[in-house]
Amino acid sequence: MNDYHVHTFLCKHAEGQVYEYVESAIKKGVEQIGFAEHIPIRGLHDPDGRMRIDEFELYLKFIKEAQKKYKEIKILLGIEADYMPVHMSFIEDFLNQYTFDFIIGSVHFIDEWDFTNPLYQKHYENYDIDHTYRQYYKLVREAAGTGLYDIIGHFDIPKKFGYRATVDLSRDINETLKIIKDNDLVLDVNTSGLRKPVKEIHPSEKILQQALEYNIPVILGSDAHQPSHVAYAFEETRDLLKKIGFSETCVYDKRKRKSIPL
Numbered sequence: 325m326n327d328y329h330v331h332t333f334l335c336k337h338a339e340g341q342v343y344e345y346v347e348s349a350i351k352k353g354v355e356q357i358g359f360a361e362h363i364p365i366r367g368l369h370d371p372d373g374r375m376r377i378d379e380f381e382l383y384l385k386f387i388k389e390a391q392k393k394y395k396e397i398k399i400l401l402g403i404e405a406d407y408m409p410v411h412m413s414f415i416e417d418f419l420n421q422y423t424f425d426f427i428i429g430s431v432h433f434i435d436e437w438d439f440t441n442p443l444y445q446k447h448y449e450n451y452d453i454d455h456t457y458r459q460y461y462k463l464v465r466e467a468a469g470t471g472l473y474d475i476i477g478h479f480d481i482p483k484k485f486g487y488r489a490t491v492d493l494s495r496d497i498n499e500t501l502k503i504i505k506d507n508d509l510v511l512d513v514n515t516s517g518l519r520k521p522v523k524e525i526h527p528s529e530k531i532l533q534q535a536l537e538y539n540i541p542v543i544l545g546s547d548a549h550q551p552s553h554v555a556y557a558f559e560e561t562r563d564l565l566k567k568i569g570f571s572e573t574c575v576y577d578k579r580k581r582k583s584i585p586l
């Protein structure tokens with residue numbers, strides 16, 4: 325069992341040091357833990373959303389120390405990098421500066437609105453919900469086409485707070501999955517939704533069925549924001565993936581992907 329989506333206190337809205345997540349993972353029998361801290365972005369005002377650029381070296385240091393100390397588990401250096409059209413030149417340069425094991429590409433923002441942040445949740449009331457979903461999928465398609473990412477993070481995240489689209493979005497979703505497949509990307513099967521008002525994984529079971537038809541690989545992530553979240557609900561999620569028909573997941577090493585049995 326591997327968890328490829330874990331945060332730390334460094335992002336300012338999570339609790340716990342790198343070693344505390346690692347020890348929680350070891351206790352739960354996790355074989356690989358992939359840290360995917362939110363990328364710092366120059367010029368983005370997001371004080372509780374991510375570390376500052378000058379804190380990034382600390383992230384690297386904590387991971388390196390943990391890799392030296394804990395030999396019984398594989399610890400990977402990943403990052404969760406936003407897709408934000410106006411910040412892409414910074415993000416691209418930043419990603420190219422370091423050797424990551426994997427890069428998760430996530431859409432958290434529509435224009436200036438972080439629609440995943442509970443602080444700005446009430447904005448859902450001010451926007452057309454169907455338009456919000458459509459904009460989201462459009463941004464995911466753009467993200468998938470950049471070639472910068474390995475994994476698409478928490479697909480269908482606009483449902484997080486329970487706001488549902490009122491129209492059928494199958495066409496948008498299908499088109500998006502097709503582009504994910506064409507660009508050889510993997511879907512983060514993210515259990516954080518089970519801890520949120522929506523009480524569902526990302527992506528939904530229905531979307532995962534479509535993803536299987538497209539032969540899109542999947543990888544499990546807890547999106548842990550505290551050590552106890554590591555591998556959250558992984559047993560039942562793995563059972564669900566098997567029931568849908570998935571037989572494989574994947575692992576990374578310096579951005580090289582390998583399939584392994586689920």
Ligand SMILES: [Zn+2]
Nearest residue numbers: 331335337362
């Ligand atoms: Zn976070």
Ligand SMILES: [Zn+2]
Nearest residue numbers: 404430477478
């Ligand atoms: Zn995220």
